[in-house]
Amino acid sequence: MLTSFMESFLCCLTSKSANIVVPVETSEPADGHEFVEVKPGRVLRVRHIIPDRSVVEEYTGQGGSISCKRKITVYRNGQLFIENLDDRASTELKNHPNGETQSNSNVEVDLTDCDNSSPPAPAAGQTNQSQQPRRRRRKPKRTVVIDCERKISSCKGTHTDVALFFIHGVGGSLDIWGSQLDFFSRLGYEVIAPDLAGHGASSAPQIAAAYTFYALAEDMRLIFKRYARKRNILIGHSYGVSFCTFLAHEYPEQIHKMVMINGGGPTALEPSLCSIFNLPTCVLYCLSPLLAWSFLKAGFAKQGTKEKQLLKQNNAFNVSSFVLRAMMSGQYWPEGDEIYHAELTVPILLVHGMHDKFVPVEEDQRMAEILLLAFLKLLEDGSHMVMMECPKAVNTLLHEFFLWEPAIPPLPKKESKTRPETAKAQSDNNKASSEPDKVRPATARQTSSNDGAE
Numbered sequence: 001m002l003t004s005f006m007e008s009f010l011c012c013l014t015s016k017s018a019n020i021v022v023p024v025e026t027s028e029p030a031d032g033h034e035f036v037e038v039k040p041g042r043v044l045r046v047r048h049i050i051p052d053r054s055v056v057e058e059y060t061g062q063g064g065s066i067s068c069k070r071k072i073t074v075y076r077n078g079q080l081f082i083e084n085l086d087d088r089a090s091t092e093l094k095n096h097p098n099g100e101t102q103s104n105s106n107v108e109v110d111l112t113d114c115d116n117s118s119p120p121a122p123a124a125g126q127t128n129q130s131q132q133p134r135r136r137r138r139k140p141k142r143t144v145v146i147d148c149e150r151k152i153s154s155c156k157g158t159h160t161d162v163a164l165f166f167i168h169g170v171g172g173s174l175d176i177w178g179s180q181l182d183f184f185s186r187l188g189y190e191v192i193a194p195d196l197a198g199h200g201a202s203s204a205p206q207i208a209a210a211y212t213f214y215a216l217a218e219d220m221r222l223i224f225k226r227y228a229r230k231r232n233i234l235i236g237h238s239y240g241v242s243f244c245t246f247l248a249h250e251y252p253e254q255i256h257k258m259v260m261i262n263g264g265g266p267t268a269l270e271p272s273l274c275s276i277f278n279l280p281t282c283v284l285y286c287l288s289p290l291l292a293w294s295f296l297k298a299g300f301a302k303q304g305t306k307e308k309q310l311l312k313q314n315n316a317f318n319v320s321s322f323v324l325r326a327m328m329s330g331q332y333w334p335e336g337d338e339i340y341h342a343e344l345t346v347p348i349l350l351v352h353g354m355h356d357k358f359v360p361v362e363e364d365q366r367m368a369e370i371l372l373l374a375f376l377k378l379l380e381d382g383s384h385m386v387m388m389e390c391p392k393a394v395n396t397l398l399h400e401f402f403l404w405e406p407a408i409p410p411l412p413k414k415e416s417k418t419r420p421e422t423a424k425a426q427s428d429n430n431k432a433s434s435e436p437d438k439v440r441p442a443t444a445r446q447t448s449s450n451d452g453a454e
Helices: 002-014 087-093 132-137 174-186 213-227 240-250 281-286 288-299 305-313 321-329 338-342 361-370 391-403 412-438 440-453
Strands: 033-039 042-049 064-075 080-084 140-152 162-167 190-194 231-237 255-261 348-353 374-379
Touching (some): 174 190, 213 240, 255 391, 348 391, 361 374, 374 391
Parallel strands (some): 231 255
Antiparallel strands (some): 064 140
């Protein structure tokens, strides 16, 4: 660290430009890596693995379907009212993919300001007339109604129409998904993991406009169009969750499921004015050892030799000061507010590390309340880089979620309950049909007497 401080100090004294950024050199083999030119001069490194499937299985099942019916009302004071119009969807969401019950899986009515939304009930024999005009004056600013039927099925590695997309966040690279890429490729899944611009081995333009949210989202959209299958699953971490949300809005029919790992709350992105990343690039370069140390302390639950080795091997937080500054100042996405997230109808799994100092657990809980089809899982031994700290636990959660499908009971099962009664009715009818045989002689006598009378 002393050598790094000396180099940074010499850089400041000699006024050496730190804006010259080049792709990070990697010693990994080129197998499975592709370089895609999304725009002229803008090249991204992508790891694309198509496993050798011994048995190619096409998905033939119907899966389960959930009615996504909800009404979202936004008032001028910022109050948000969400109403689920279908009870069947809310009852199905209470069952976690692994069978456990989640209390924060869904919400039927959600208000940002509970004090102003529900006035106290008046006492018996009293009328609350003073508050009725206030309700009439409140006019909604915007109303969104979602009414669709979504089919959700199990995704296995042998299904050739399934693809997994892994998107990292600020300062990371596709190498942070090493454990997940190896695990799911061995199970037969087709996996795609790109390096964001300026990260990993992707090209690093020297203009700040190349690292805005919209520029990076356009890169991810082109990568998705290139590798997308019929059913696609998006897995995002931190800042990468925003790009997954963007793709889920752009391609709602192709996105089958989505995973958010320490992504934060459903708030619009806006760069902070009072941030250390607003300092000049040369100053950030001088502070890079301190930033790396703070990232290690806040991003991992334990700060040992193993965690330092993980950062070094996976190129985590190994970006230039110029790219880091441009990425943080370019996080401007006003459309990604609560309404934008509430409109999502794709099933979403939220994974949160309890020791995360970047994203509080309350933000992921808020995200679980806003989303319609959401399941929240907390890992006690993980932090912000939970996929590197607890790879086995994360892989198990993801795999269970991929194989999950809603178990909606079919309608014919309800008729099976009345079958015993129907059998009894049939036996009664048989007895009733046999009773007329006993009265036939009387009927015959009556007919004979009638004949004699004639």
